[in-house]
Amino acid sequence: MDNAIREFIKKEVKIGKAELTVLDILFLIGVSIAGLVMRYSMKEYAGADYNIFIGPWMERIQELGGINSLGVEVGNYPPLYMYAFTLLSYLPCSYLTSVKAFFCVFDYILAVACGLLVYEGRKNKNTGILMYGIVLLLPTVATDSALWAQVDSSYAAFLIISMYFLAKDKPVTSFIFYGISFSLKMQCLFLLPLYIVLWVKKKNMKIWQFLLIPLTYVVTILPAWIAGRNFKDLLLIYFNHYGEYTKVLSMNRPNAYFLTVVNIMTEYIGGAGVWFTLGLLVCIMYYLVKKDVKVNVEFMVHAGLLILMIITFFLPYMHERYGYVADLLAVAYGLYNIKKFYIPIIAVACSLGGYVGFVTGTFPIPYVVLALGFLYAIYDVAKDLYEKLNEKKPV
Numbered sequence: 001m002d003n004a005i006r007e008f009i010k011k012e013v014k015i016g017k018a019e020l021t022v023l024d025i026l027f028l029i030g031v032s033i034a035g036l037v038m039r040y041s042m043k044e045y046a047g048a049d050y051n052i053f054i055g056p057w058m059e060r061i062q063e064l065g066g067i068n069s070l071g072v073e074v075g076n077y078p079p080l081y082m083y084a085f086t087l088l089s090y091l092p093c094s095y096l097t098s099v100k101a102f103f104c105v106f107d108y109i110l111a112v113a114c115g116l117l118v119y120e121g122r123k124n125k126n127t128g129i130l131m132y133g134i135v136l137l138l139p140t141v142a143t144d145s146a147l148w149a150q151v152d153s154s155y156a157a158f159l160i161i162s163m164y165f166l167a168k169d170k171p172v173t174s175f176i177f178y179g180i181s182f183s184l185k186m187q188c189l190f191l192l193p194l195y196i197v198l199w200v201k202k203k204n205m206k207i208w209q210f211l212l213i214p215l216t217y218v219v220t221i222l223p224a225w226i227a228g229r230n231f232k233d234l235l236l237i238y239f240n241h242y243g244e245y246t247k248v249l250s251m252n253r254p255n256a257y258f259l260t261v262v263n264i265m266t267e268y269i270g271g272a273g274v275w276f277t278l279g280l281l282v283c284i285m286y287y288l289v290k291k292d293v294k295v296n297v298e299f300m301v302h303a304g305l306l307i308l309m310i311i312t313f314f315l316p317y318m319h320e321r322y323g324y325v326a327d328l329l330a331v332a333y334g335l336y337n338i339k340k341f342y343i344p345i346i347a348v349a350c351s352l353g354g355y356v357g358f359v360t361g362t363f364p365i366p367y368v369v370l371a372l373g374f375l376y377a378i379y380d381v382a383k384d385l386y387e388k389l390n391e392k393k394p395v
Contacts, residue, residue, distance in 0.1 A: 024129055032108070035136040039104050039146035046096055047359055050149045054085075058095040061086055071228030076241045078217075079224040079234060080183045081151065096149065103145035103153055110157040110328075111135040117164045118332050121297030127335050134331050140351045141328075144321060148359065152324040155185035159325060163191075163304070166198065166205075167297045175209045179216020186238045187322055190311045193281050194304045197288045201295050249273070252354040253318035254370035266316075273316040280310055291389045298336050302385050305329040309347070309378045313371075320354025327351050333381070340384065346377040 009023040020028075046055065057075040061082075064072055066089050074082060088098040114135045119128030135141060144150045158181035165174035178195070181188040199205040221234040233240065249257040249266055261269065288303055308326035312318055330344035353370045357363050 018125075020125070024125070027129060027133065031133040031136055035107070035111075035142065036104075038137070038142055039100075039107070042143070042147040043097060043100060045147050047148050050096060050099070054099055054149060055095060057082075058085060058089055058099070061089045066090060068227075070224050073229060073233070076237070077151075078183055078185075078220070078237055079229075080180075080220045081154075083223065100146055100149050103149065103151060106153040106157050107136065107141055107145050110141070110153045110160060113157055113160040113164060114328055114332065117160055117167065117297065117301075118335055120164060120167045121301070121332075121336065131332060131335055134335075135328060138327065138331070138348060140324065140348055140355060143352075143355060143359075144324065148355075150321060151185065152321055155181045155188055156325050156328065158184065159188045159191060160328065163300060166195075167300060169202075169204055171202075171205045171209050172212065175212035176216055179213040180220070182213050183217045183220040188325075190308055190322075191304055191325065193285050193307050194300065197285050197303065198295060198300070200289045201293075249316045250318055252320035252358040252367075253312060253322060254350050254353055254367040254374060255313045255318055256371065256375075257316060258367040258371045259375075270316045273314065277311060277314040280314060281307065284310065288389075293389055301329050301332045301336065302381070302388070305333050306378070306381050306385055309374070309381060313374060313378060320351065320358050323347065323351045323354075330377075337384070340380070343377050343381060346373050350374045350377075 009021065009026065011022050012019050013022060013025065053075060057077075060074050061069040064074070066086055069086055070079075070082065077085075084102060085099070088102055089095070091098045111132045115128040115132035118131040119125065141153060144152050158177050162174045162177040162181060165171075165177060178188065195210075199207065199210075218235070221231075224234055225231045247266065249261070249270055257269075257273070284307065293299060305326060308323070308329060312323045312326055327344065327348050330347035334341035334344040349365070350370045350373065353363070353365050353367065357367070
């Protein structure tokens with residue numbers, strides 16, 4: 001009996017093009033259920049962001065007659081989100097439940113996308129499956145959608161899908177998905193320096209393909225424009241609301257400004273911090289372009305992680321959630337370099353510390369400690385990339 005069960009779980013099952021063992025399928029089912037119940041347990045919590053912003057927006061959409069609200073500016077989210085919120089307003093459940101369920105669905109899409117990206121790098125099924133499970137259970141991913149009713153899994157999912165298609169040498173499809181990600185959240189642009197580096201190195205990437213990003217955004221705003229909203233306002237929605245997020249140097253993101261000053265001389269230090277970060281990015285991009293390196297998924301993940309870590313650590317005005325994609329790439333990096341798995345632990349701990357600080361107002365681990373840990377992680381990731389880029393190739 002026992003031997004029969006052992007043989008059964010080793011049996012391979014073909015699902016489409018994928019060949020999985022029964023054990024693989026049981027793992028995927030088990031971790032998916034665990035992730036679902038984990039999220040369900042947080043369904044009743046309504047945080048400040050929901051009570052102040054999303055909840056009232058949903059009520060306003062209903063007051064305006066659902067679909068008729070598309071011609072009116074409701075909230076400061078891009079139109080693509082408002083289309084989704086409009087559809088959700090018709091569901092026979094509470095707004096809190098519908099919004100959380102919507103973004104939790106994207107948690108699963110994100111986990112699949114991350115698993116595919118990692119699998120594409122090594123063609124190792126087990127690594128891809130493990131990536132799916134880890135992403136689904138990451139406390140930052142689960143709490144962002146299920147506790148906080150936040151949007152990050154949606155834009156992150158399309159950004160990771162964009163990376164996946166770039167790894168598959170399908171740049172047009174990749175840039176369209178990048179455009180969808182941009183249509184959901186501007187922070188996806190943090191990864192743009194990596195795409196510029198890859199454009200220099202990959203001959204099948206063309207400069208005109210970058211135009212697909214804003215073009216996709218324009219397509220997404222057309223329904224709102226047709227419904228009656230001002231086209232210029234829709235086009236410049238990110239710029240029009242930029243000033244709302246530059247009042248403090250760090251908005252619960254444990255970064256460089258907790259090692260110096262947080263809310264002192266903001267008008268001077270903020271601008272200097274922006275240009276300092278851009279200068280660092282130029283240095284990193286220059287170095288990566290100059291080095292003769294094979295462009296593969298591992299390079300994309302490693303270089304992308306370093307870029308995102310630099311940006312979220314040194315760029316001012318960072319929210320606690322702006323390290324979301326960096327956390328995902330850190331997990332992928334850790335799976336490719338298992339001896340470095342402390343890197344995703346540090347990255348996720350830093351983000352989670354910011355989440356806890358914002359949501360509860362308590363700080364079990366001081367931000368200074370988290371920032372120092374993250375600074376060490378940047379050093380370690382940069383050092384590892386430098387060593388890999390300078391490995392002596394066999395003659």
